[in-house]
Amino acid sequence: MKPVRNPLASRRRQPLPADQEPRYFSAQVSQARRFFLDLNPISRRELTVVSGGCEHCLPDYEIKRGGFPFPTIEFVARGTGRLWLRDQEYALLPGTVFVYGRGLPHRIRSDAKNPLVKYFVAFTGPTGRKVTDPFQLVPGRIVCVTHPEQIQQVFDDLIRHGRGDHPDRARMGTVALRYLMMKIGDVAVPYGENAGRAFATYQRCRQFIEEHYAELRGLQEVAAGCHVNLSYLCRLFQRFGRERPFRYLQHLRMNRAAELLQHSGRLVKEVADELGFSDPGNFSRAFQRTFGLPPERLRRIKS
Numbered sequence: 394m395k396p397v398r399n400p401l402a403s404r405r406r407q408p409l410p411a412d413q414e415p416r417y418f419s420a421q422v423s424q425a426r427r428f429f430l431d432l433n434p435i436s437r438r439e440l441t442v443v444s445g446g447c448e449h450c451l452p453d454y455e456i457k458r459g460g461f462p463f464p465t466i467e468f469v470a471r472g473t474g475r476l477w478l479r480d481q482e483y484a485l486l487p488g489t490v491f492v493y494g495r496g497l498p499h500r501i502r503s504d505a506k507n508p509l510v511k512y513f514v515a516f517t518g519p520t521g522r523k524v525t526d527p528f529q530l531v532p533g534r535i536v537c538v539t540h541p542e543q544i545q546q547v548f549d550d551l552i553r554h555g556r557g558d559h560p561d562r563a564r565m566g567t568v569a570l571r572y573l574m575m576k577i578g579d580v581a582v583p584y585g586e587n588a589g590r591a592f593a594t595y596q597r598c599r600q601f602i603e604e605h606y607a608e609l610r611g612l613q614e615v616a617a618g619c620h621v622n623l624s625y626l627c628r629l630f631q632r633f634g635r636e637r638p639f640r641y642l643q644h645l646r647m648n649r650a651a652e653l654l655q656h657s658g659r660l661v662k663e664v665a666d667e668l669g670f671s672d673p674g675n676f677s678r679a680f681q682r683t684f685g686l687p688p689e690r691l692r693r694i695k696s
Contacts, residue, residue, distance in 0.1 A: 428555035
């Protein structure tokens with residue numbers, strides 16, 4: 394690896410000190426899609442994408458650093474390996490997300506028999522940490538994601554923006570980065586729990602709700618259908634989800650109600666009956682809490 398000086402910085406910008414220059418990019422790859430956007434960002438007021446990409450690591454891939462000048466998110470799409478963050482060692486598996494940055498020693502090694510394919514994005518700006526804090530994506534953090542294919546899709550979009558010919562590629566990259574952070578937060582679970590029995594039960598319960606929400610009348614029916622008790626169901630959603638199971642069920646039911654009101658021509662009372670609301674008034678109040686307008690008004694909106 395060689396230190397890369399920024400050939401694109403304007404003359405008014407001061408170059409980074411030699412001991413702060415990022416070491417881009419590893420040569421221990423069989424193929425890669427990588428980009429630079431701003432190696433020497435002068436604005437510290439906004440989140441800024443520095444660089445990013447995707448790397449197919451060679452069997453002997455190994456990188457060791459005492460730190461990195463920018464917070465960097467890495468995501469394992471395929472393959473296996475090992476990670477050392479500070480003094481902790483972790484197994485790298487598909488769906489692993491980890492973050493390093495300035496002053497954080499780290500070492501990444503690919504499995505020779507199953508080389509890593511990983512994505513990364515480096516960024517800066519004082520809002521970067523504030524943006525990541527709600528999702529715990531701060532340097533030193535490692536999590537697993539429940540839908541790695543969704544994270545990979547967002548990373549691919551970010552790379553397309555970074556390598557594209559659009560004059561606003563930097564702004565588009567920042568928008569993609571913000572969405573990436575939010576998406577990771579939405580599907581992240583604590584490291585090591587992705588393959589556990591409890592998480593598998595959570596996924597099964599969530600899928601059951603997704604498939605049967607229209608006929609479900611409450612959480613007791615969800616718990617019975619999933620063969621778990623109600624309190625355990627709630628604990629699973631509190632541990633792995635982003636909202637309580639009742640709110641998730643209600644969200645899906647209200648979306649179904651909106652579709653019926655908009656396209657079926659049914660009366661509010663008929664839709665309430667179909668979704669199991671014995672009192673149309675309760676249905677109307679639940680609908681308005683969800684969407685901000687009463688169901689009768691939605692019926693009058695023409696597509």
